[in-house]
Amino acid sequence: MKAAVWYGARDVRIAEVGVPAPLRGEVLVEVAYCGICGSDLHEYADGPHAIPVAEPHPASGATAPLVLGHEFCGTVAALGPSVTGLAIGDRVAVEPNYRCGACPRCRAGEYNICRHFGFAGLMGNGGMAEYAAIPAYMAHRLPETVSLEQAALFEPASVALHALRRAGTTPETVAVVGLGAVGLLTVLLAGERGVRRILAVDVSPGRLELAAGLGATDLIDAGREDAGERIHELTGGEGVDAAFEVVGSEIALRTCLAATRRGGRIVLVGLAQEVSLDAFALVNNEQSIVASVGYRDTYPELIRLVAEQHLDLTPVVTSTIVLDDLVSHGFEALLGGPGNQVKILVDPTAHRTGAAVPHPPADRTERQR
Known part of the structure; x- marks a missing residue:
């Protein structure tokens, strides 16, 4: 094969x-x-x-x-x-x-x-x-x-779903910073879970347009304006309840911190190396930063949403x-x-070579786990 x-x-x-x-x-x-x-x-x-x-x-x-x-x-x-x-x-x-x-x-x-x-x-x-x-x-x-x-x-959608669960009680307003596949699916599933206002942030107009089609209520082009300031303007100076960092960069993390209200939560989904942040401001704003890695117990819910709720x-x-x-x-x-x-x-099956499917003998041993 x-x-x-x-x-x-x-x-x-x-x-x-x-x-x-x-x-x-x-x-x-x-x-x-x-x-x-x-x-x-x-x-x-x-x-x-x-x-x-x-x-x-x-x-x-x-x-x-x-x-x-x-x-x-x-x-x-x-x-x-x-x-x-x-x-x-x-x-x-x-x-x-x-x-x-x-x-x-x-x-x-x-x-x-x-x-x-x-x-x-x-x-x-x-x-x-x-x-x-x-x-x-x-x-x-x-x-x-x-x-x-x-x-x-289902795999990238599971990453998004687990991140949304890590945000705690369903927030009223969220910002999704970074609109790759996981970010876009976070937008989609946030709407499915009842989030009222979803602010999508990216530097790509094409990805922002996709986010709009998936349920984003506000689009922020981070290449043209300060996304944190713009989110505060759009939320009447309050900021969002939760922000999702789906890039893996210090700049995106700073955007999330700036965009999130006092007492709000930032969920780290992207894979960054070392970052620095203003711990004084973090404490004074009583913001929480939580990490989200992989997923668990997400596939049954996604299967149900696609099969019964016709989620696309x-x-x-x-x-x-x-x-x-x-x-x-x-x-x-x-x-x-x-x-x-x-x-x-x-x-991977296009232009298949015609490899035969093996039939394992009954005494094969288990791989190391």
């Missing part, structure tokens, strides 16, 4: 590799779509960041080179020994978090901050391939009313490409800066 294999920065190869056989507790998924995430982009541009190189990841046992891609979905093609509750032919969305199930955080239900936290496609082999073998607990069966294209967006996640998809074009029309297109591309989906 074809797969996108990460060997190093600027070295992702579309290679012919063997179809993996699912081991004990695993399923083999025939991948329908896999989205390109900002994390994938960082690994391609100047990684490794999360990809294990020297030591195997404790959850997956994997080291580079490995297959990229954690935003994926598809159809169950084979079952490993001891798998129950799934059948060949089931359409599934993949929740790619590794979890040990035994550490204190897992026992508390907070598996997104498991001691051995990681993602298939970053810390182990993922879905930028025709087939992917994953732990069965990652697979969520889809009702017929949920398309695979929608399911391909697909407006954030700006193109679908074949696996052979991943580097040229995927990574390089996104590295070109803010433009027409937001979420690019990869269809």
Whole structure:
């Protein structure tokens, strides 16, 4: 089968590799779509960041080179020994978090901050391939009313949903700073959760226009005006109840702090390095800063929203490409800066080579977790 294999920065190869056989507790998924995430982009541009190189990841046992891609979905093609509750032919969305199930955080239900936290496609082999073998607990069966294209967006939508939950009680007003796919989905889901006023901030007119279509009530072009000051003007000098930093930069964090009211909350979603802030002002304004990493228990809610409430996640998809074009029309297109591309989906089964699906023997052992 074809797969996108990460060997190093600027070295992702579309290679012919063997179809993996699912081991004990695993399923083999025939991948329908896999989205390109900002994390994938960082690994391609100047990684490794999360990809294990020297030591195997404790959850997956994997080291580079490995297959990229954690935003994926598809159809169950084979079952490993001891798998129950799934059948060949089931359409599934993949929740790619590794979890040990035994550490204190897992026992508390907070598996997104498991001691051995990681993602298939970053810390182990993922879905930028025709087939992917994953732990069965990652697979969520889809009702017929949920398309695979929608399911391909559950991973970034989960990041947005978890961030909204981290904001606490549903706020009346929010600012979303940064309108990549996760920022745009935060706008969409904020409206779905009853937020009355949603102020969207970006430097791209095209992304601001997309945000308007997804429910943003106010658009602020941060390339043309001071976003924090503008938000205070629009809210009568009060500021918003909660602001979401979805860029990963000190400038965006400062915008969120300036835009948030006294007693409000800033949710960090973007991945920044070291930042500085005015702690004196933070204390005097009694603002809270909370972090949001990954997600937990989000897929059932998203499946319900799409199946029953007809929530449409697909407006954030700006193109679908074949696996052979991943580097040229995927990574390089996104590295070109803010433009027409937001979420690019990869269809790894186009021009399939016809690889056979393996049937695992009953005595295969479980991968290290």
